[in-house]
Amino acid sequence: QSALTQPASVSGSPGQSITISCTGTSSDVGTYNFVSWYQQHPGKAPKLMVYEVSKWPSGVSDRFSGSKSGNTASLTISGLQADDEADYYCCSYAGSRPYVFGTGTKVTVL
Amino acid sequence: EVQLVESGGGLVQPGGSLRLSCAASGFIFGNYWMNWVRQAPGKGLEWVASIKQDGTAEYYVDSVKGRFTISRDSAKNSLYLHMNSLRAEDTAVYYCARDLDHVRGFDYWGQGTLVTVSS
Numbered sequence: 001q002s003a004l005t006q007p008a009s010v011s012g013s014p015g016q017s018i019t020i021s022c023t024g025t026s027s028d029v030g031t032y033n034f035v036s037w038y039q040q041h042p043g044k045a046p047k048l049m050v051y052e053v054s055k056w057p058s059g060v061s062d063r064f065s066g067s068k069s070g071n072t073a074s075l076t077i078s079g080l081q082a083d084d085e086a087d088y089y090c091c092s093y094a095g096s097r098p099y100v101f102g103t104g105t106k107v108t109v110l
Numbered sequence: 111e112v113q114l115v116e117s118g119g120g121l122v123q124p125g126g127s128l129r130l131s132c133a134a135s136g137f138i139f140g141n142y143w144m145n146w147v148r149q150a151p152g153k154g155l156e157w158v159a160s161i162k163q164d165g166t167a168e169y170y171v172d173s174v175k176g177r178f179t180i181s182r183d184s185a186k187n188s189l190y191l192h193m194n195s196l197r198a199e200d201t202a203v204y205y206c207a208r209d210l211d212h213v214r215g216f217d218y219w220g221q222g223t224l225v226t227v228s229s
Binding site for chain 1: 157213217
Protein backbone atom coordinates (compact mmCIF):
# COMPACT_ATOMS: atom_id res chain seq x y z
CA GLN A 1 0.00 0.00 0.00
CA SER A 2 2.45 2.66 -1.21
CA ALA A 3 1.69 6.31 -0.63
CA LEU A 4 0.88 8.62 -3.51
CA THR A 5 3.85 10.76 -4.56
CA GLN A 6 3.84 14.50 -3.90
CA PRO A 7 6.67 17.03 -4.09
CA ALA A 8 8.17 17.67 -0.67
CA SER A 9 7.84 21.42 -0.97
CA VAL A 10 6.38 24.12 -3.18
CA SER A 11 6.73 27.86 -2.70
CA GLY A 12 5.33 31.03 -4.16
CA SER A 13 4.92 34.72 -3.51
CA PRO A 14 1.68 36.30 -2.34
CA GLY A 15 -0.78 36.63 -5.20
CA GLN A 16 0.90 34.00 -7.33
CA SER A 17 -0.47 30.59 -8.26
CA ILE A 18 1.15 27.29 -7.35
CA THR A 19 0.33 23.71 -8.28
CA ILE A 20 0.90 20.59 -6.21
CA SER A 21 1.00 17.26 -8.02
CA CYS A 22 -0.10 13.90 -6.67
CA THR A 23 1.02 10.86 -8.63
CA GLY A 24 -0.52 7.46 -8.11
CA THR A 25 -1.14 4.40 -10.23
CA SER A 26 -3.84 2.82 -12.33
CA SER A 27 -5.08 1.15 -9.13
CA ASP A 28 -6.02 4.41 -7.45
CA VAL A 29 -5.80 7.90 -8.99
CA GLY A 30 -5.87 6.57 -12.54
CA THR A 31 -9.08 4.61 -12.08
CA TYR A 32 -11.19 6.49 -9.57
CA ASN A 33 -12.41 10.10 -9.61
CA PHE A 34 -12.31 10.10 -5.81
CA VAL A 35 -9.29 12.25 -5.10
CA SER A 36 -9.48 14.63 -2.17
CA TRP A 37 -7.07 17.27 -0.85
CA TYR A 38 -6.42 18.33 2.74
CA GLN A 39 -4.75 21.36 4.31
CA GLN A 40 -3.03 20.95 7.65
CA HIS A 41 -1.60 23.79 9.69
CA PRO A 42 0.99 22.88 12.35
CA GLY A 43 -0.56 21.20 15.36
CA LYS A 44 -4.03 21.20 13.81
CA ALA A 45 -6.32 18.58 12.31
CA PRO A 46 -6.47 18.30 8.52
CA LYS A 47 -9.18 20.23 6.67
CA LEU A 48 -10.91 19.03 3.51
CA MET A 49 -10.26 21.48 0.66
CA VAL A 50 -11.33 19.57 -2.46
CA TYR A 51 -13.17 16.28 -2.99
CA GLU A 52 -14.03 14.12 -6.01
CA VAL A 53 -11.07 15.64 -7.86
CA SER A 54 -12.52 19.13 -8.29
CA LYS A 55 -15.47 19.81 -5.96
CA TRP A 56 -15.44 22.25 -3.06
CA PRO A 57 -16.89 21.58 0.36
CA SER A 58 -19.05 24.32 1.76
CA GLY A 59 -17.00 27.25 3.03
CA VAL A 60 -13.81 26.50 1.11
CA SER A 61 -12.47 29.24 -1.16
CA ASP A 62 -12.58 28.70 -4.91
CA ARG A 63 -8.92 29.77 -4.97
CA PHE A 64 -8.30 26.07 -4.42
CA SER A 65 -9.00 24.03 -7.53
CA GLY A 66 -8.40 20.42 -8.37
CA SER A 67 -7.88 18.46 -11.56
CA LYS A 68 -6.71 15.08 -12.77
CA SER A 69 -4.98 13.65 -15.81
CA GLY A 70 -4.19 9.97 -16.01
CA ASN A 71 -2.50 8.80 -12.82
CA THR A 72 -1.74 12.34 -11.60
CA ALA A 73 -4.04 14.68 -9.71
CA SER A 74 -3.22 18.32 -9.04
CA LEU A 75 -4.23 21.06 -6.61
CA THR A 76 -3.79 24.65 -7.74
CA ILE A 77 -3.85 27.49 -5.24
CA SER A 78 -4.40 30.84 -6.93
CA GLY A 79 -3.94 34.26 -5.37
CA LEU A 80 -1.59 32.78 -2.78
CA GLN A 81 -2.10 34.18 0.73
CA ALA A 82 -0.02 34.00 3.89
CA ASP A 83 -2.57 31.72 5.56
CA ASP A 84 -2.17 29.19 2.74
CA GLU A 85 1.20 28.27 4.21
CA ALA A 86 0.61 24.74 5.47
CA ASP A 87 1.08 21.08 4.61
CA TYR A 88 -1.15 19.64 1.89
CA TYR A 89 -2.07 16.01 1.37
CA CYS A 90 -3.89 14.28 -1.43
CA CYS A 91 -5.89 11.12 -0.88
CA SER A 92 -7.37 8.65 -3.33
CA TYR A 93 -9.88 5.86 -3.10
CA ALA A 94 -8.09 2.67 -4.07
CA GLY A 95 -10.72 -0.03 -4.29
CA SER A 96 -10.09 -2.82 -1.84
CA ARG A 97 -7.51 -0.94 0.26
CA PRO A 98 -9.54 1.45 0.24
CA TYR A 99 -7.77 4.77 0.87
CA VAL A 100 -4.22 5.94 0.27
CA PHE A 101 -2.76 9.32 1.19
CA GLY A 102 -0.01 11.24 -0.52
CA THR A 103 3.40 11.89 1.00
CA GLY A 104 2.53 15.50 1.73
CA THR A 105 3.72 18.86 0.41
CA LYS A 106 4.86 21.81 2.48
CA VAL A 107 3.70 25.06 0.92
CA THR A 108 5.75 28.13 1.77
CA VAL A 109 4.57 31.65 1.05
CA LEU A 110 7.66 33.74 0.37
CA GLU B 111 -22.29 21.88 14.63
CA VAL B 112 -20.49 18.65 13.80
CA GLN B 113 -18.01 17.66 16.49
CA LEU B 114 -15.69 14.67 16.83
CA VAL B 115 -13.80 14.31 20.10
CA GLU B 116 -11.19 11.59 20.52
CA SER B 117 -9.97 10.20 23.82
CA GLY B 118 -8.06 7.24 25.19
CA GLY B 119 -4.55 7.95 23.97
CA GLY B 120 -1.50 7.65 26.18
CA LEU B 121 1.76 5.86 26.83
CA VAL B 122 1.73 2.08 26.43
CA GLN B 123 4.49 -0.52 26.38
CA PRO B 124 5.27 -2.54 23.24
CA GLY B 125 2.91 -5.49 23.05
CA GLY B 126 0.28 -3.67 25.08
CA SER B 127 -3.29 -2.70 24.27
CA LEU B 128 -5.29 0.49 24.15
CA ARG B 129 -8.82 1.51 23.19
CA LEU B 130 -9.45 4.84 21.51
CA SER B 131 -12.89 6.46 21.53
CA CYS B 132 -14.44 9.15 19.37
CA ALA B 133 -17.59 10.89 20.57
CA ALA B 134 -19.66 12.27 17.71
CA SER B 135 -22.28 15.01 17.87
CA GLY B 136 -24.11 17.43 15.61
CA PHE B 137 -25.09 14.91 12.95
CA ILE B 138 -26.89 11.60 12.52
CA PHE B 139 -24.01 9.28 13.38
CA GLY B 140 -25.68 6.19 11.94
CA ASN B 141 -25.82 7.72 8.45
CA TYR B 142 -22.07 7.93 7.87
CA TRP B 143 -19.05 5.73 7.29
CA MET B 144 -16.40 6.56 9.89
CA ASN B 145 -12.63 6.27 9.85
CA TRP B 146 -9.43 6.40 11.83
CA VAL B 147 -6.44 8.18 10.30
CA ARG B 148 -3.06 8.48 12.03
CA GLN B 149 0.01 10.67 11.77
CA ALA B 150 3.36 9.64 13.20
CA PRO B 151 5.43 12.49 14.70
CA GLY B 152 6.76 14.67 11.88
CA LYS B 153 5.30 12.35 9.24
CA GLY B 154 2.37 12.27 6.83
CA LEU B 155 -1.19 11.06 7.14
CA GLU B 156 -1.99 7.36 6.98
CA TRP B 157 -5.49 5.93 6.70
CA VAL B 158 -5.91 3.16 9.31
CA ALA B 159 -9.46 1.78 9.26
CA SER B 160 -13.03 2.38 8.07
CA ILE B 161 -16.40 1.09 9.22
CA LYS B 162 -19.74 1.12 7.44
CA GLN B 163 -22.79 2.93 8.81
CA ASP B 164 -24.32 -0.22 10.33
CA GLY B 165 -21.00 -1.81 11.32
CA THR B 166 -21.35 -4.68 8.85
CA ALA B 167 -18.19 -3.86 6.87
CA GLU B 168 -14.70 -2.95 8.07
CA TYR B 169 -11.48 -2.23 6.23
CA TYR B 170 -7.92 -1.93 7.51
CA VAL B 171 -4.50 -0.91 6.30
CA ASP B 172 -2.30 -4.00 5.98
CA SER B 173 0.04 -2.99 8.81
CA VAL B 174 -2.71 -3.21 11.45
CA LYS B 175 -4.75 -6.15 10.18
CA GLY B 176 -5.19 -8.74 12.92
CA ARG B 177 -4.08 -6.29 15.62
CA PHE B 178 -6.60 -3.41 15.43
CA THR B 179 -10.40 -3.57 15.41
CA ILE B 180 -12.68 -0.69 14.51
CA SER B 181 -16.18 -0.67 15.98
CA ARG B 182 -19.07 1.71 16.58
CA ASP B 183 -22.03 2.14 18.93
CA SER B 184 -24.83 4.15 17.36
CA ALA B 185 -26.73 4.30 20.67
CA LYS B 186 -23.76 6.18 22.14
CA ASN B 187 -22.81 8.01 18.94
CA SER B 188 -19.32 6.67 19.39
CA LEU B 189 -16.53 5.20 17.28
CA TYR B 190 -13.79 3.02 18.72
CA LEU B 191 -10.39 1.64 17.79
CA HIS B 192 -9.24 -1.37 19.76
CA MET B 193 -5.47 -1.69 19.42
CA ASN B 194 -3.58 -4.83 20.46
CA SER B 195 0.02 -5.99 20.13
CA LEU B 196 1.14 -2.40 19.83
CA ARG B 197 4.49 -1.63 18.25
CA ALA B 198 6.77 1.39 18.33
CA GLU B 199 5.74 2.19 14.77
CA ASP B 200 2.13 2.62 15.91
CA THR B 201 3.17 5.78 17.76
CA ALA B 202 1.10 8.57 16.24
CA VAL B 203 -1.69 11.05 16.66
CA TYR B 204 -4.90 9.18 15.85
CA TYR B 205 -7.71 11.15 14.24
CA CYS B 206 -11.35 10.19 13.95
CA ALA B 207 -12.76 11.35 10.60
CA ARG B 208 -16.22 11.30 9.02
CA ASP B 209 -16.77 10.28 5.42
CA LEU B 210 -18.39 13.06 3.39
CA ASP B 211 -20.12 10.29 1.47
CA HIS B 212 -18.39 6.96 1.20
CA VAL B 213 -15.09 7.25 -0.70
CA ARG B 214 -15.53 10.93 -1.54
CA GLY B 215 -13.39 12.40 1.22
CA PHE B 216 -13.15 13.01 4.96
CA ASP B 217 -15.16 16.15 5.71
CA TYR B 218 -14.88 16.42 9.50
CA TRP B 219 -11.96 15.51 11.74
CA GLY B 220 -11.44 15.40 15.46
CA GLN B 221 -8.51 17.10 17.18
CA GLY B 222 -6.64 13.82 17.55
CA THR B 223 -5.31 11.76 20.45
CA LEU B 224 -1.65 10.83 20.86
CA VAL B 225 -0.63 7.21 21.27
CA THR B 226 2.97 6.59 22.32
CA VAL B 227 4.32 3.04 22.28
CA SER B 228 7.53 2.88 24.26
CA SER B 229 9.16 0.98 27.08
